[in-house]
Amino acid sequence: MKVALDAMGGDRAPAVNIGGAIAALRLYPKLEHLFLVGDEDILKEECAKQGLNLNDKRVSIVHAPEVIGMSEPGAKTVRRKKQSSISIAMDMVKDGRADAFVSAGNTGAAVAAATLKLRTLKGIDRAGIASAIPNEHGLCNILDAGANPEAKPEHLVAYAIMGTAFARHVLGVKNPRVGLMSNGEEDEKGTTFTKETFKRLRATPGINFIGNVEGHDLFDSELDVVLCDGFVGNIVLKSVEATAKAVSKWLKAELKGNPLRLCGAALASGAFKALKEKSSYETYGGSPLLGVNGVVIIAHGSSSALAIQNAIRVAVETVEHGVNPRIEEALAALHESPAAEVIEA
Amino acid sequence: MKVALDAMGGDRAPAVNIGGAIAALRLYPKLEHLFLVGDEDILKEECAKQGLNLNDKRVSIVHAPEVIGMSEPGAKTVRRKKQSSISIAMDMVKDGRADAFVSAGNTGAAVAAATLKLRTLKGIDRAGIASAIPNEHGLCNILDAGANPEAKPEHLVAYAIMGTAFARHVLGVKNPRVGLMSNGEEDEKGTTFTKETFKRLRATPGINFIGNVEGHDLFDSELDVVLCDGFVGNIVLKSVEATAKAVSKWLKAELKGNPLRLCGAALASGAFKALKEKSSYETYGGSPLLGVNGVVIIAHGSSSALAIQNAIRVAVETVEHGVNPRIEEALAALHESPAAEVIEA
Numbered sequence: 001m002k003v004a005l006d007a008m009g010g011d012r013a014p015a016v017n018i019g020g021a022i023a024a025l026r027l028y029p030k031l032e033h034l035f036l037v038g039d040e041d042i043l044k045e046e047c048a049k050q051g052l053n054l055n056d057k058r059v060s061i062v063h064a065p066e067v068i069g070m071s072e073p074g075a076k077t078v079r080r081k082k083q084s085s086i087s088i089a090m091d092m093v094k095d096g097r098a099d100a101f102v103s104a105g106n107t108g109a110a111v112a113a114a115t116l117k118l119r120t121l122k123g124i125d126r127a128g129i130a131s132a133i134p135n136e137h138g139l140c141n142i143l144d145a146g147a148n149p150e151a152k153p154e155h156l157v158a159y160a161i162m163g164t165a166f167a168r169h170v171l172g173v174k175n176p177r178v179g180l181m182s183n184g185e186e187d188e189k190g191t192t193f194t195k196e197t198f199k200r201l202r203a204t205p206g207i208n209f210i211g212n213v214e215g216h217d218l219f220d221s222e223l224d225v226v227l228c229d230g231f232v233g234n235i236v237l238k239s240v241e242a243t244a245k246a247v248s249k250w251l252k253a254e255l256k257g258n259p260l261r262l263c264g265a266a267l268a269s270g271a272f273k274a275l276k277e278k279s280s281y282e283t284y285g286g287s288p289l290l291g292v293n294g295v296v297i298i299a300h301g302s303s304s305a306l307a308i309q310n311a312i313r314v315a316v317e318t319v320e321h322g323v324n325p326r327i328e329e330a331l332a333a334l335h336e337s338p339a340a341e342v343i344e345a
Numbered sequence: 346m347k348v349a350l351d352a353m354g355g356d357r358a359p360a361v362n363i364g365g366a367i368a369a370l371r372l373y374p375k376l377e378h379l380f381l382v383g384d385e386d387i388l389k390e391e392c393a394k395q396g397l398n399l400n401d402k403r404v405s406i407v408h409a410p411e412v413i414g415m416s417e418p419g420a421k422t423v424r425r426k427k428q429s430s431i432s433i434a435m436d437m438v439k440d441g442r443a444d445a446f447v448s449a450g451n452t453g454a455a456v457a458a459a460t461l462k463l464r465t466l467k468g469i470d471r472a473g474i475a476s477a478i479p480n481e482h483g484l485c486n487i488l489d490a491g492a493n494p495e496a497k498p499e500h501l502v503a504y505a506i507m508g509t510a511f512a513r514h515v516l517g518v519k520n521p522r523v524g525l526m527s528n529g530e531e532d533e534k535g536t537t538f539t540k541e542t543f544k545r546l547r548a549t550p551g552i553n554f555i556g557n558v559e560g561h562d563l564f565d566s567e568l569d570v571v572l573c574d575g576f577v578g579n580i581v582l583k584s585v586e587a588t589a590k591a592v593s594k595w596l597k598a599e600l601k602g603n604p605l606r607l608c609g610a611a612l613a614s615g616a617f618k619a620l621k622e623k624s625s626y627e628t629y630g631g632s633p634l635l636g637v638n639g640v641v642i643i644a645h646g647s648s649s650a651l652a653i654q655n656a657i658r659v660a661v662e663t664v665e666h667g668v669n670p671r672i673e674e675a676l677a678a679l680h681e682s683p684a685a686e687v688i689e690a
Contacts, residue, residue, distance in 0.1 A: 073533065136591075150537065181580060182580075183494055183575065183580060190494070191494050192495065214579075214580065215581070215582065215584035215585075216586070218584060218587050218588075218591075220587070231528050232576075232580060234529075234559075234560075235527075235528060235560050235577060235580075236580060236581070237560065239581050240560070240588045241561070242560050242561045242562075242563050242564050242565070243563075246481075246565075247588070247589050248592070250623055251596075251616060254617075255616045257619075260612050260615075261613045261615060263612055264612025264613030264614075264616075265613050266609065267609025268600055268605075268610050268613060270602070270606060271599035272596070274599045275595050275596050275599055278595055
């Protein structure tokens with residue numbers, strides 16, 4: 001399959017993008033072709049520097065002279081910068097020249113471009129980002145992690161269906177457990193918004209809805225999908241990342257406190273390395289934007305080469321398992337169910 | 346000063362409550378008297394078990410035959426169980442028999458009892474819980490951490506004023522920095538609710554409003570108060586706690602992986618202990634419920650004796666620095682300012 005990479009997107013582009021591309025081409029044989037989308041001169045120079053051979057038939061540059069900055073307003077900028085790497089790469093997915101798009105660039109712009117150019121799937125009103133955090137049992141997908149900050153109850157029902165399809169068909173979870181993020185586990189906890197959403201989720205067939213969950217459940221419980229609006233999801237995700245980073249930093253500072261501890265830390269360094277690998281978003285790489293008519297993978301703005309490499313892996317896996325046809329099947333089944341009237345109201 | 350302790354509140358009551366009481370009586374000379382509010386027979390037995398001498402003039406039991414369960418609905422249960430430890434202790438604060446109340450029991454019930462019995466301060470519509478998390482520079486207070494899940498913009502303006510008074514007068518921060526929790530740092534990020542709140546905060550005199558902040562800022566930035574509705578605050582707080590716990594747990598599991606690592610961990614154990622102390626809510630103990638006419642400190646439901654001890658310390662410090670008169674002064678000044686019309690609309 002063919003993947004288009006936003007080679008200019010992210011805080012450390014294009015160096016980490018090219019680094020990630022090199023690793024992905026080596027590691028993922030299913031990646032038949034990788035398009036590096038971005039400024040040709042800059043990319044040629046970076047490829048030469050890192051030793052990526054552009055005569056390789058599996059890789060090519062697609063020139064895109066414009067770049068969308070990380071803090072430019074999403075939709076507006078997409079409309080204005082028609083020659084940006086995000087716009088051009090999204091057109092490639094739309095035209096079928098690429099099977100998937102991976103970007104560590106401006107998330108708002110990527111979401112806007114995907115919605116404008118690819119359109120949402122039939123029956124889907126708003127796309128959502130599924131961001132994975134590692135827990136005791138596997139991966140817990142926070143959906144939505146930021147595409148739709150002011151979601152409505154019906155959007156979260158659609159997220160439940162899409163998250164279930166993604167966890168089942170891409171991550172291989174048999175009967176994905178879906179929770180609704182709230183300020184307590186009891187059924188009656190929450191806001192007007194979550195209470196209405198709760199009622200609809202309870203009535204939705206084809207999902208394994210386990211009820212309200214809270215922050216404490218993110219790591220302990222066998223949770224595969226945690227539903228929330230994009231405002232809450234974005235805050236949770238960043239808070240979790242920030243905490244893991246702060247705890248590691250404090251521990252390192254404490255370990256430097258005296259020679260005995262430093263010595264101990266050296267002996268135990270393998271454990272720290274394993275922890276870093278487990279807890280870092282780099283390992284998970286990319287978050288699918290679910291609900292658009294194509295495969296779009298959103299990577300972290302501060303992605304490393306490893307994160308880009310893994311985001312490309314997620315793109316390959318998402319295309320391979322055909323998640324969009326599965327979502328459409330599930331939505332069609334829902335639409336025909338007797339509960340549809342309540343849920344889709 | 347005199348503090349009333351909910352001796353029956355919390356997941357591990359009354360054992361940890363009595364344990365915390367013993368430590369607090371020993372460590373805090375300003376604590377003139379501690380009332381243990383709860384079932385007399387049970388408390389007498391627990392005091393005997395732990396060696397708390399009830400002939401000590403600084404401590405006494407106040408009988409409260411009823412207990413409010415951790416998952417009972419707050420306001421409703423407070424109205425029904427008039428002889429609960431929460432109700433009786435709150436009456437003591439109302440009557441001036443106690444200067445402060447500390448509870449690790451049902452938060453919803455404590456907030457409801459405080460609001461019903463003590464009433465809010467003049468100019469305050471809704472109380473908020475200020476929960477501290479440790480960061481690089483000191484303590485970052487999340488306000489509101491769960492008292493008011495569906496807050497309005499004017500509530501967050503009041504929280505800004507109250508959080509500023511608390512950080513300044515109790516925590517000794519000269520010019521507390523106040524941020525608004527959002528899904529990005531840019532001014533234009535956020536929801537309809539946060540955008541309206543942002544506008545009002547910008548117009549509010551007497552606070553040091555630094556703009557939108559995000560999850561990543563919790564630990565890195567010099568932030569003293571982070572404003573959010575109680576739904577978001579509760580989720581953030583629990584997610585941060587859960588992450589710190591998960592990271593420690595994973596690291597321990599990794600360290601047990603082989604004998605060399607175990608040996609290293611033993612040498613570095615002081616660092617782990619210091620980290621636990623820094624990152625645990627036990628060290629911070631209790632969160633003031635700001636905005637009610639009295640001092641009420643909310644402790645974690647799963648409080649240990651150390652957490653109870655520290656919650657009593659926070660109560661002593663909050664009374665000592667007279668935070669409520671300072672809040673009332675600040676509100677009076679705001680009310681007289683030209684900006685009042687915009688902010689209080």
